[in-house]
Amino acid sequence: MDLYFAPLACSMASRISIDEAGVAATFVEVDPVTKRTLGDGADYHAVSPLGLVPALRTDEGEILTENAAILQYVAERAPAAALAPEGPLGRARLQQWLCFIGTELHKALFSPLLDRKAPEGAKAYALEKGASRLAELDRHLEGRAFLLDRFTVADAYLATVLNWTVATPIKLDAYPAVATYLARMRARPSVARALAIEVPLYQQELARHAAKV
Numbered sequence: 471m472d473l474y475f476a477p478l479a480c481s482m483a484s485r486i487s488i489d490e491a492g493v494a495a496t497f498v499e500v501d502p503v504t505k506r507t508l509g510d511g512a513d514y515h516a517v518s519p520l521g522l523v524p525a526l527r528t529d530e531g532e533i534l535t536e537n538a539a540i541l542q543y544v545a546e547r548a549p550a551a552a553l554a555p556e557g558p559l560g561r562a563r564l565q566q567w568l569c570f571i572g573t574e575l576h577k578a579l580f581s582p583l584l585d586r587k588a589p590e591g592a593k594a595y596a597l598e599k600g601a602s603r604l605a606e607l608d609r610h611l612e613g614r615a616f617l618l619d620r621f622t623v624a625d626a627y628l629a630t631v632l633n634w635t636v637a638t639p640i641k642l643d644a645y646p647a648v649a650t651y652l653a654r655m656r657a658r659p660s661v662a663r664a665l666a667i668e669v670p671l672y673q674q675e676l677a678r679h680a681a682k683v
């Protein structure tokens with residue numbers, strides 16, 4: 471499989487999950503500004519019409535988009551890694567958290583905060599509304615190592631999204647269980663490996679664009 475990613479973007483959740491699953495994958499970097507793949511300079515819109523990462527090309531040549539779909543596909547490819555719970559309720563709980571992370575945190579809270587073009591009013595609204603979401607997450611994570619009973623692809627997504635707090639005004643001191651969770655996740659080998667690969671690539675991405683200004 472080929473994972474199309476941008477450094478430190480939400481696609482890092484798929485990198486972490488692929489690592490945890492132990493499945494073979496090729497990682498294709500997309501420049502989020504030019505929407506071209508590094509190396510061959512191909513127009514990424516041919517893969518993902520909206521130019522969004524992640525996208526995954528399966529070994530059969532199918533293109534999958536959307537974090538929740540890709541993460542569950544990766545989990546399915548390696549049942550022994552148990553990255554998704556079994557049974558109707560277990561699966562529904564996984565969906566519950568993937569949806570919460572994707573909508574309440576990623577899109578509603580972090581996307582406006584990280585978008586340089588978002589007006590200040592949009593950022594303030596997102597911060598104010600997001601506080602209740604972070605408080606609820608904090609309540610859930612108190613006394614828990616993971617979102618569910620063990621590490622799942624939802625933790626890969628949550629760790630990736632929470633990692634963005636460093637670039638936002640969100641103060642995790644107000645959410646101690648979330649802060650402890652994030653520290654634990656960053657120390658997890660698959661997450662630490664993903665960060666060790668993607669932080670330098672992100673710095674290169676910044677340097678590439680700074681050089682053009």
Ligand SMILES: N[C@@H](CCC(=O)N[C@@H](CS)C(=O)NCC(=O)O)C(=O)O
Nearest residue numbers: 479480521522523524535536537538
């Ligand atoms: N609904 C999509 C959202 C993906 C998304 O927002 N990706 C961001 C990176 S975290 C992106 O590619 N942004 C570039 C853009 O908005 O042009 C999903 O869950 O996969």
